[in-house]
Amino acid sequence: MKNLIGRVIYFGDLMGDLEEESRDIQRNLHRHGIECNKIEIHDTPKFFDEQFDVMFFDWGGMSVGNSLMDCFCREIIKMSENRPNTAFVMVSRFTKEAMEDAIRYLEIDEHNTPTNIFLTIEDFVKNWLRDYTF
Numbered sequence: 234m235k236n237l238i239g240r241v242i243y244f245g246d247l248m249g250d251l252e253e254e255s256r257d258i259q260r261n262l263h264r265h266g267i268e269c270n271k272i273e274i275h276d277t278p279k280f281f282d283e284q285f286d287v288m289f290f291d292w293g294g295m296s297v298g299n300s301l302m303d304c305f306c307r308e309i310i311k312m313s314e315n316r317p318n319t320a321f322v323m324v325s326r327f328t329k330e331a332m333e334d335a336i337r338y339l340e341i342d343e344h345n346t347p348t349n350i351f352l353t354i355e356d357f358v359k360n361w362l363r364d365y366t367f
Contacts, residue, residue, distance in 0.1 A: 239286030293327025
């Protein structure tokens with residue numbers, strides 16, 4: 234079992250129980266052999282200027298009828314370029330699809346997609362842990 238250390242955050246919308254969703258992320262990581270003892274929960278992007286090591290992101294529940302998801306995805310792409318050692322992990326299907334759309338919208342081809350954006354937790358586990366030690 235590897236320990237995920239550093240500052241780990243979950244940025245999620247208020248459509249669900251963020252505490253329970255955070256525990257779901259921890260259980261999912263545990264099933265993949267990763268222990269994560271603490272995840273900070275945020276429902277507003279005020280932390281964007283702060284340093285963290287891993288961000289789990291799910292704004293799918295609030296994506297209908299507004300452009301917040303698009304704005305957040307573009308902001309995460311910018312952050313990922315400036316923070317190559319930070320992982321940005323999409324948690325839900327809607328969030329994954331929104332990130333794929335943002336990458337297409339910004340005309341980033343598959344060979345230039347930031348390598349620290351992971352569209353699923355499984356992608357994070359396979360790729361990030363292969364290259365980084367926690």
